[in-house]
Amino acid sequence: MPLVGYGGTTSTDNRTFEDHGFELLSNGSVEIILGGYNAEDHTDFFETSDICLISRAVLIVPKIQLSYWERIFGMYSAHTKFAIILMNFVWTLFIHISYDRHFGEVTILSLKIFLQIPDTHINRYKFRLGLAFWIFGHFVLSLVMTSYCQGILFTAKYVPVVYDESDIVKSNLTIHVEPMILDIFKNSSGNDRLLYSKMSAGVVDLKSFITDVCIHKKAAMISGEASIFYLGKDICYDRISNKFLYHTMRYINTNFLQIYFIKGYPPLDSINNILRRLIMNGGLVNHISYDNIIAHKKLLKARHNVKFKPIDLTQLNFSFIALKFGWASSVIIFLVETYMIPKLKE
Known part of the structure; x- marks a missing residue:
């Protein structure tokens, strides 16, 4: 297994984890990250936005600025x-x-x-x-x-409720993807075919989006069935320690773990293609489920998502x-x- 390294730790009081993997991903020395933890709940509100699908991650890029x-x-x-x-x-x-x-x-x-x-x-x-x-x-x-x-x-302000790919299909949001991912979805069927109809191919700058998420706070990472990998509230960059931190708020209840693969390893392309097909086409997504996540996600979908609720x-x-x-x-x-x-x- 061509592992560069792996990191893992148990939950802390402030639910913050040092994330060396995202640092490697942002500077281009690592091609793909797999990581995850079990969470009981996640309640994020975000504005109307574009969606960029990068490898296995879904990034929401907000456009509406609060006055x-x-x-x-x-x-x-x-x-x-x-x-x-x-x-x-x-x-x-x-x-x-x-x-x-x-x-x-x-x-x-x-x-x-x-x-x-x-x-x-x-x-x-x-x-x-x-x-x-x-x-x-x-x-x-x-x-x-x-x-x-x-x-x-x-x-x-009513914002679209987006927790997974099916919610993206129901919304009016456009998905910007890398050409390779567009090719993966080209011959798909079912919900994936509907997702493909909303996709727009383009060059996705991975480093800029990770920077928007981690440093500038202009993007938020959302989750769905594939969110068994990352269901965190926030990814942050600690300017004091100059490290990427993964902040999961109070809902994490098990260990945090991730692995990452070195860029340039000869069989990496075939590994990445297998992983992407498993994750994006549902082979891994549809057969791995966490009962707590699914139950809470159904509960969250029933809530009325409004920015300012009347008294x-x-x-x-x-x-x-x-x-x-x-x-x-x-x-x-x-x-x-x-x-x-x-x-x-x-």
Whole structure:
């Protein structure tokens, strides 16, 4: 067996593996990599894109770029943070107006409240009423900001669900392949024939696509039945160690292993042709199955894949009831202590 080398390790806490094979593949010293691990789940979202089929790997090359506001509000949840900042400002303003405290003294006052230290300048009734309205307003404002930012500012982006070759066939995506792979599919049948009808031959620069995946993050590797080889979330390049790392997130549950073949070995072409035919034409793909992967893939296909999901108020029903109960209790306590107790003392 013309092995240059192999690498394997067990899963780590951060699920990151050093991937020497991809480094060799990117610089052209290795012709093909075979590797894999067993995974229980994989949930990747990616934008509408072109597909490049390179040897045994399917690379998704995204074209849609998120806008500036989408990056801020979508990735960093700035709408919620903005609501919190605004409500904290309102709370500070309430303390300032009600108790004639400077804004800098609010921190000390809040610390006293937290440590339950008495303060003669605090009207407990006014304070409790203000706190009740502040809690209720915090919830309402956060809900409004989230709904507005996700439901009005952004249009929901529905992206094609692509987990395997059959999903590619159903989508409107074009597959760019190397001429050799196009020849392999020319005489195919069934789903492979449908896949062939969507293919476009062209020169595929393997190094540039691996670089896009590993370094520039412009591409994502997807998986299907053939994804028993790689089902990872991310391939990354560690600039500190100058090594390619394979990051699998939290779903890996067994060992990671890969083998790679030296470029230029005399019988390599025949080995590669056998491997490509096995992988791409289904001989290996259709007969090797991992129950966990298939079960989870069916579950994932049933999900509605949308970039920004509208808020479902029914999911917040319990929290909303709890907040309303707390707010109502605060108001009732305020009214009782303000009106009922003084009358009883009289």
